[in-house]
Amino acid sequence: MKYRRLTSDQLNEMHQEFAKFLATQKIDADKWQEIKNTNPELVQEQLDLFSDLVWEKVLNNVKYIDHIESKQLDLFRANPETINRIVIKSDKPDFDFRKKADYQWFIDNSTDKSFTYLKGEKPYTKERNAELFDMLLKGSYISDGKLFESVNKIIG
Numbered sequence: 225m226k227y228r229r230l231t232s233d234q235l236n237e238m239h240q241e242f243a244k245f246l247a248t249q250k251i252d253a254d255k256w257q258e259i260k261n262t263n264p265e266l267v268q269e270q271l272d273l274f275s276d277l278v279w280e281k282v283l284n285n286v287k288y289i290d291h292i293e294s295k296q297l298d299l300f301r302a303n304p305e306t307i308n309r310i311v312i313k314s315d316k317p318d319f320d321f322r323k324k325a326d327y328q329w330f331i332d333n334s335t336d337k338s339f340t341y342l343k344g345e346k347p348y349t350k351e352r353n354a355e356l357f358d359m360l361l362k363g364s365y366i367s368d369g370k371l372f373e374s375v376n377k378i379i380g
Contacts (some may be wrong), residue, residue: 225243225244225272225275226276226278226279226280226354227275227276227279227280227357228275228279228361229271229272229275230271230274230275230278230279234278235271235274235354238278238323239276242274245270245274245277246270249270251270255288272344279353279357280353281337281365283352283353283356283357284353286302286356287369288300288301288366288367288368288369288372289302289304289359289360289364289365289366289367290364290367290371290372291359291362291363291364291365292321292322292323293322294319294320294322295310295313295315295319295320295321295322296311296312296313296314296321297310297311297321297330297371297377298310298311298364299311299312299367299371299372300359300364300372301369301372302352302356304352305344305347305348305352306345306347306348306374307346307347307348307355308343308344308345309342309343309344309345309346309377310341310342310343310372310376311341311342311343312330312339312340312341312375313339313340313342314334314338314339315338315340316338316339321362334375334378335378341375341378341379343376343379347350365370372374372380
């Protein structure tokens, strides 16, 4: 398995897509029930394969990823061959990017001297989607990129 199996909730939400996936494997509802009763290893294999296909499709479409910590914001733009990163650090006492009021204060006062901006670009250290998936596992999340692009304009 390349990524991780979808959760039961995720699989339940995607039951129609999973049925279509099974159909491409020439497995109809009756045959799937038979497999579930007689071949648990094949069930696991099909769930893993479907999960990898879903993750691959999701990751192929990822353009931006954000990671928020109390004193630091990491914003990423995922290009085909490289990843851009903007780091925003706060040295403002008692400031926490994770608090709604503090985050809004940052948005309204992004040029305040208490913020430090760093910007860089690097090639992926491993296959693009695997690297993005690792970032998600470590607490990052897929974003719309509005913050990345806004900050990118501010810092040039």
